[in-house]
Amino acid sequence: MSGVGLALRLGVDFVAGVVVGVGIGLLLDWWLGSSPAMLIVFFLLGAAAGTFNVFRTASGQGGAVGFKQARDAEKDADGTDGSDKKREGNARDDKRDD
């Protein structure tokens, strides 16, 4: 489940970058009448941005879900998914509060 969730998250992150890049490219082409130069440039930039997004999510830097937990998990030197750890942590907190 968490593996599928991570895969979907990475897929969406990548596609979002490409979509924004292509959107900006098409808009600039329509505005400047330079079709397809801007589309090509911004498609490549968008793909790069998408790859950046994926890299950030996967390596647990800013903008990634539960990145703080992922870093904590690294410190604990266990390879579990950060978000899973987060949920366990909350379950533990809830029990203690009861």
Add this chain to the structure above:
Amino acid sequence: MASPLEQFEIKAIAPIEVGGLDISFTNSSAAMVATLVLGTALLVLGMSRASVVPGRIQSIAEMSYEFIAGLLSDTVGAEGKRYFPFVFTLFMFILIGNLLGLLPYSFTFTSHIIVTFAMAITVFIGVTILGLVKHKMHFFSFFVPPGVPLAMWPLLIPIEIISYLSRPISLSVRLFANMLAGHTLLKVIGGFVFGLGAITFGVGGLLPLALISVLTGLEVVIAFLQAYVFAILTCLYINDALHLH
């Protein structure tokens, strides 16, 4: 047989038209109103007779409060408390909307991209204004990755800006795609129960029926998980705007 996508159709309950604009009260609006009423009732009723040993409704209200308050202090820190009402409202709206959508004959408004996108763009614009107000022009240093040589800036700044602009899209598509796919799958498997059951005197319907029971449980988890992901990403974006790099 009914299409598995029929559940996503918008139907006007009370047609209203103002100046050529269709602002009818639809089944989607009805689901949103139900979500608001239920969420408000849950919190108001839960805390109206607040006792030291909480009852069922009170512990749900307290747990959801503590969950989001913990999320904010984990990701943003002490100054995150100020944004608690916003994140909490967003979380409860999505969570209750997702859960209500699982009831038979109800409507899942989070399975419409326009609804999730409206929420995501609100977060995006709000966070951008927050960053601009807090850091003034210094906010734009956010788009310069730290420790990068000057020669790389013309290439990296557009990439960073596109990456920043892609946030509302990935935020909204994630929630929308999960809800759309889950509900379509439920309806398709539900169709198998009838289809296989009708030609095998009910025996063949048992397997898809068992599957749909399991999937409904999974959908409850996803309903919670997606509300959680939306809330935590909002927290992270607020954190980014407040602290930049």
